[in-house]
Amino acid sequence: MRIDKYLWCTRYYKTRNQATEACKKGHIKVNGQVSKPSRDLFPMDKIIVRKNQINHELTVLDIPESRVGAKLVAIYRNDTTPAESLKQDELQRLAKEYYRKQGTGRPTKKDRRTIDDYLDDTE
Numbered sequence: 001m002r003i004d005k006y007l008w009c010t011r012y013y014k015t016r017n018q019a020t021e022a023c024k025k026g027h028i029k030v031n032g033q034v035s036k037p038s039r040d041l042f043p044m045d046k047i048i049v050r051k052n053q054i055n056h057e058l059t060v061l062d063i064p065e066s067r068v069g070a071k072l073v074a075i076y077r078n079d080t081t082p083a084e085s086l087k088q089d090e091l092q093r094l095a096k097e098y099y100r101k102q103g104t105g106r107p108t109k110k111d112r113r114t115i116d117d118y119l120d121d122t123e
Contacts, residue, residue, distance in 0.1 A: 001063045003028060003047070004037040009064045010073050012049055012056070027051070054089050056081045 001009075004019040007028070013019040022028055023037040027050040030039060041047075047058040059078040068076065107115070 001041050002037060003030060003035050003039045003041055006041050006060070006063070007047075007049065009067045010077050011067075011070060012051065022049070022051070052089065053092070054081070054085050056085075 004016055004023055007013050007019040007022070008016040013022065019028075020037040023035060023039075026034045028035050029048040030041065031046055032048075041060055041063065043060050043062060045060045047060065049056040049058065057080045059080060060076070061078055062076050064076050
């Protein structure tokens with residue numbers, strides 16, 4: 001099975017076109033080598049998928065016939081992503097939410113003054 005189709009079947013990408021684009025950009029490595037979208041996969045191949053600044057490490061256990069449900073994905077792949085990578089993702093998410101919640105609008109006058117004071121102190 002092609003690598004782009006496998007990543008789509010195991011729900012790493014919503015569309016097959018997104019999986020193909022990721023391969024073309026060099027975000028997918030199979031057995032340590034950057035792969036093209038048409039590369040064939042076999043059981044026990046090691047895949048590294050760089051998605052959202054995190055390297056997800058997978059081992060192919062079996063090849064699905066077509067796209068599978070979310071509950072059945074574990075049959076076809078073994079996720080060996082290190083815990084520190086997942087922890088880093090959580091820290092990035094928390095850092096974005098620390099200062100201002102998304103959608104709360106532009107900074108207030110108080111926020112602007114705080115920013116100005118900070119910038120004046122660094123000079």
